[in-house]
Every structure is written in C-alpha cells, then in structure tokens.
Amino acid sequence: MALAIFDLDHTLLSGDSDHAWGQFLVDNKIVEPERSQQQNDYFYEQYKKGCLDIEEYLAFALKPLTEHPLEKMLALREVFIEERIKPLITDKARALINKHEEAGDDLLIITATNAFVTRPIANLLGFSELIAPEPELIDGEYTGGITGIPSFQQGKVTRLEMWLAEKGIDLTGAFFYSDSHNDLPLLNIVDNPIAVDADDILTSTAKKNGWPIISLRDS
DSSP: OOEEEEOIIIIIBSSOHHHHHHHHHHHTTSSOHHHHHHHHHHHHHHHHHTOOOHHHHHHHHHHHHHHSOHHHHHHHHHHHIIIIIGGGBOHHHHHHHHHHHHTTOEEEEEOSSOHHHHHHHHHHTTOSOEEOOEEEEETTEEEEEEESOOOSTHHHHHHHHHHHHHHTOOOTTOEEEESOGGGHHHHTTSSEEEEESOOHHHHHHHHHHTOOEEOOOOO
C-alpha cells in the first residue's frame, strides 16, 4: 500500500478543466465573451510556458463566482460536467485508478485548478481526497479570493506536506502522475514519478532520469 497522487488536467483528463470552464462560460455568455476569451487563452499559454502568475490567474478565474448567484453557478457547473468533462475521461484513466484501488493504495488528486471546478470531477472519478485552490466562501457568497496556498508548482509540495501531516502518512513508495513540467517540484520528491502524455520539458526530464512515460489516451 502506498499513496497514489494524480494531477488532473491532461493527466486523468484528456483536456484541461480550468480552460474548459472558462470556455464554457464564454460560450454561454456568462462572462463578456471577447475579453474573457482572450484572457482565458492568455493564462493557458502562460501556464504551458511555466510562467503563470497563479494569483493573477485565480483572481480572473474566480471572478464569475462573485457576479452571479451561487445557485446559478452550481446549475451551470452540472451542465459543464456533463457536456465538457465526462467526454474527457478515458477508459485508460479509469483503469489506472482501479489498479491503485485494487492494490489498496490511498488515492489523491492534486491540482492547480480551483476546487469549485474540480471537486465534482474528483467525486466523479471516485476520489474522496482533493488538494486544490479553495475559493473563499463567506456567508454563502464567494469573495473572489482563495483560502491558503495555491497548489501550483512548489505550492503543490507545500500543500501536500500539510495534507500528509494532517493524515499522519508519508511519501514512502508514493506515485505521482503528471503531464506538466510545472509539477517537477513534486515529481522530484516521490519514489515513483510517472510522466503522462507529458509536455516536451517533462518528457525530456523523464527520459534523462529514467522515469516511466505513459499515455492514458484512448486510441
């Protein structure tokens, strides 16, 4: 038994839930389409380059939660999950999750995508444990801020260390599956780092270090 940690976007999902949510809001005219489209694409490119300002991005991503009633946003999220997320879940991803479940491993998703978007996705995939940026909720309304440290780059390590201390477990024999070089700080500290449909930088690093390189895409 060990801890099996999974990144979400482009790892367990064959796409990016964060960018997809922004696009969904644009497509449904919940946000101002042209400017929001530009910003959503801009931040996504910054993420891929490894130079995303996570605080600036989260302020952008969480703003719609402050502009519409919570009930409306929850209803939209249900449609989003059905239309945009379920098609991104592959049989190979489910098989990998099942493999770790059958081995008795503890399962955890750790993602830089905020928990409003990702908690129902984690539930859909059968995960009870999720580390994600937590939108701040006061008196039933979102403030547009987050609570705690964003789980992005080195922040993933910090948040994971806090979670491990809370659970009373360690990283002995742990697995971490990720597609992104943004996750190298965490990949470098687990016993079993695995590159999944990885970007060029992570693929090169994985080859250099002899890490497994796999695909979870259904072909």
